[in-house]
Amino acid sequence: LPVSLTLDPAFRVGPVRRRTFGSFVEHLGRCVYTGIHDPGHPTADEDGFRGDVLELTRELGVSTVRYPGGNFVSGYRWEDGVGPIGERPVRLDLAWHSSDPNLVGVDEFMRWARKADVEPMMAVNLGTRGVQEALDLLEYCNVRGGTRLSDQRRKNGTEDPHGIRMWCLGNEMDGPWQIGHKTAHEYGRLAAETARAMRMVDPDLELVACGSSGVVMPTFGEWERIVLGEAYEHVDLISAHAYYWEEDGDLGSFLASAVDMDHFVESVTATADAVRAHKKVSKRIHISFDEWNVWYQKRAESKPPTGHDWPVAPVLLEDRYNVADAVVVGNLLISLLRHTDRVHSASLAQLVNVIAPIMTEPGGRSWRQTTFHPFAQASQLATGDVLRVAIDAPTYPTAQFGDVPVVDAVATYDDDAGQVALFAVNRSLTEHVELSVDTRSIPGLRLLGATTLANPDHTWAATADDATSVLPQPNASAAVDGGRLTVRVPPVSWNVIRLG
Ligand code: AHR
DSSP: OEEEEEOOGGGEEEEOOGGGGEEEOOSSTTSTBTTTBOTTSTTBOTTSBBHHHHHHHHHHTOOEEEESOSGGGGGOOGGGGSSOGGGOOOEEETTTTEEEOOOSOHHHHHHHHHHHTOEEEEEEOOSSOOHHHHHHHHHHHHOOSSSHHHHHHHHTTOOSOOOOOEEEESSOTTOTTSTTOOOHHHHHHHHHHHHHHHHHHOTTOEEEEEEESOTTSTTTTHHHHHHHHHHGGGOSEEEEEEEEOOOTTOHHHHHTHHHHHHHHHHHHHHHHHHHHHHHTOOOOOEEEEEEEEEOOTTSGGGSOOOTTOOOBSOOOSOOOOBHHHHHHHHHHHHHHHHTTTTEEEEEESOSBSSSOSEEEOTTSOEEEOTTHHHHHHHHHHOOSEEEEOEEEOOEEEETTTEEEESEEEEEEEETTTTEEEEEEEEOOSSOOEEEEEEOTTSTTOOEEEEEEEOOSSTTOBOOSSOSSSSOOEEOTTOEEETTEEEEEEOSSEEEEEEEO
16 A cells, blocks of 8 residues: 655654653552562562563653552552551552552652652542642652651651652542542542642642543543633643553454544643633643553453452453554554643553563563563654654544544654654554655655564564564665655554654
């Protein structure tokens, strides 16, 4: 299939934001325990953190990490996770029907974040708790000293304040599954008051209000309107969460998941701007897409234990990702990048073991899932400004989204370095695509490299025994001639072309 793309610096959307490449560590399953923290592991450091996972986190190019949840945070008492380890309580985690020994809490997480070179994004519990407990955690983390909670932090071994700038005001409060679930009005008021009080401690915080847990939520749209109606003046961002999976063998719709993400971002943007118009203010609210990924929610591994079984760090949500999943993850990154004017932060949910690009065996091996590669490539190579790409492509019919272009793409352009990175997916299930890219508006570009991630069997998934048979491979068909890049890309593929 022939597909024409046009690159032009005039199509700038905004800067590439490092925070687009965030991730998420929740006290869920084996994400924390035997994920980032595994004191018995041969690579564990003095804090019990796995060195192999720290290394993979850095290689993945993660910028921010959201913590400690997720649904978990809505029943969490942060005080349980500080102070001498031997005195910390074991608690029931109602969200995931597990027990939490509280071996990792805010101080440990912050030590891990420093080692991983990531910015923390801390969530407060607005499910079972409220303004006071959020203020207490803020005082513990960010006040230098001389107060009860800041001095407690110092006594616990952290002399300098943690200095956490980004804070999530609860998690998925629109979801009936959430502990302490609220109506939009109830939550909007609580978010506004929590934000207002937190800013009295520190006016420079960046605060994220809960948006919708998905476009399929019955309250989608109305939730954002009401919450922002209450909290607009007090918050900076509103969250969005979306998970996608292949259902009933409908690969065509699954590969077009980014259509849904585009719709999500554009709808929330429109709603936020409508509130802005109504309030007659100049400030804009941006989007924190702080949970997104492929997640096979209907598989048994996604179901928490039941009854009297409250295990510590059970196997939960340990999806094994195939090549098609990686193509979808790449396409979702394309969607996030092309909305860089309004999406100011995003978190791939999650980082380790739980619907994650990094997998570990307790005490043993770690490996990269297929979805690791598009994330790592985009994080490393997207620099400068995001350019919207004009796409002229044939469409294919999907059950969920109607006719969808076979190719989706976005580019980044680093003026100073004179470099372009083009990220493109071929969503056709059967056809190779001949991409022809008009680059004449950026004269003098030469090919620096091209890679393709694909496999004749798109259901191939990495395992601990074989994580490397399918990796992004050099694409030898790429060529640049007279201001035109041409490259042939296989069906169900993720492609990165670098020019400079
Ligand atoms: O990421 C897994 C779960 O998905 C999170 O705990 C919750 O916020 C969302 O529903």
